[in-house]
Amino acid sequence: MMRRFKEAARKGRAEAQIRRILDEKGLAGDVGIRLLEDRMTATVVLKGAPDQGDEALEKALAQGSGIERVTLVRTEHGGAAPSPAPAPQAPPAPKGGHSDPLQLGTKPAQRPEPTRPEGVRRVVAVASGKGGVGKSTVAANLALGLASQGLKVGLLDLDIHGPSLPVLFPVAEKLKSEDGKIIPAEAEGLKLVSLGYMVDERQAVAWRGPMVMNAARQLIDDTGWGELDVLVVDTPPGTGDAHLSLVQRMKLDAALLVATPSPLATADVRRGAQLFERVGAPVVGIVLNMTGGPLGDDLEPALLDDLDLDILDRLPMALDTARTPLRSGQAVPLPGATEKVTSLLGDVAGDSGEAAG
Numbered sequence: 001m002m003r004r005f006k007e008a009a010r011k012g013r014a015e016a017q018i019r020r021i022l023d024e025k026g027l028a029g030d031v032g033i034r035l036l037e038d039r040m041t042a043t044v045v046l047k048g049a050p051d052q053g054d055e056a057l058e059k060a061l062a063q064g065s066g067i068e069r070v071t072l073v074r075t076e077h078g079g080a081a082p083s084p085a086p087a088p089q090a091p092p093a094p095k096g097g098h099s100d101p102l103q104l105g106t107k108p109a110q111r112p113e114p115t116r117p118e119g120v121r122r123v124v125a126v127a128s129g130k131g132g133v134g135k136s137t138v139a140a141n142l143a144l145g146l147a148s149q150g151l152k153v154g155l156l157d158l159d160i161h162g163p164s165l166p167v168l169f170p171v172a173e174k175l176k177s178e179d180g181k182i183i184p185a186e187a188e189g190l191k192l193v194s195l196g197y198m199v200d201e202r203q204a205v206a207w208r209g210p211m212v213m214n215a216a217r218q219l220i221d222d223t224g225w226g227e228l229d230v231l232v233v234d235t236p237p238g239t240g241d242a243h244l245s246l247v248q249r250m251k252l253d254a255a256l257l258v259a260t261p262s263p264l265a266t267a268d269v270r271r272g273a274q275l276f277e278r279v280g281a282p283v284v285g286i287v288l289n290m291t292g293g294p295l296g297d298d299l300e301p302a303l304l305d306d307l308d309l310d311i312l313d314r315l316p317m318a319l320d321t322a323r324t325p326l327r328s329g330q331a332v333p334l335p336g337a338t339e340k341v342t343s344l345l346g347d348v349a350g351d352s353g354e355a356a357g
């Protein structure tokens, strides 16, 4: 009891110090303090685009508060950045009058229409109703396969709590920002962005709703991808906060579902398909992963009929597929999914990206 009281007091003092320094600098933001085995770290969420002075500010906040590490997370474009035009009008309520607690089918008048990031021609989300089915493995191999065809490909890891990219594509340095934009890492011919390249893995684990959404928004809105033919987005499992930020903010040209052949996967596949359907992102098919085991090689035929979806590729349960890090030229082939994505691009040389959008 006494220890808890002391810890709370220590965290309270550190938070007060951080707020005092922020105040002195004319900044306002949310402050989250964690104390883990006597190590204290903080996350400070500030409005505005990432700034060149952010690293110095992180250091100043850490020094001034006696905290081991302070991580700044930026939420939105600030000040001079043009504000996006409001959506013309809210779309009609979903048919059948069913409730929409996530507000995926209804957009408040203030919310801007989802857009593709500047310079990006097509955005493909890779999703699954539940975790651990191989979504990141499929997203990464799809990205490598597309890049091996000469396309410019980016991979955005939106899993805030369990980012996969640092394992699949380890990079030596933390991501930097320039002119308020996050500069992607580059490895194996891909441009890569993940929260795991920005903050200590243990930090984000404790983040809850608003911080997850803020972090996801920052990755979605503030990355300078440059020119890309395809941006593959590895979404978190389910329909959580980061997912919500994605479908509300980024225009998705296609969604690819990943599932395993378990009969229990039926509800997950259905949920995943419905989520994208409701935001108008075409689900182009399913990649069935970890086939060849006791659960077989298929999903319930009635489910596929019902959703009007095909299995585009089947990846067997195999050690080769689980090997990390991944290397260019050694992608596990996903011919069906790759063809679906390349067919979205039309004439790569001539299409500006908006023509078919």
Ligand SMILES: Nc1ncnc2c1ncn2[C@@H]1O[C@H](COP(=O)(O)OP(=O)(O)OP(=O)(O)O)[C@@H](O)[C@H]1O
Binding pocket: 128, 130, 131, 132, 133, 134, 135, 136, 137, 138, 159, 162, 164, 236, 237, 289, 290, 291, 315, 316, 317, 318, 319, 321, 322, 323
């Ligand atoms: N076909 C396969 N055969 C063997 N192992 C696989 C296969 N596909 C994925 N794995 C392994 O299964 C684990 C989970 O895969 P992965 O991280 O891609 O899943 P995920 O759905 O993205 O999980 P998360 O919910 O954590 O985001 C990893 O260790 C991966 O290497």
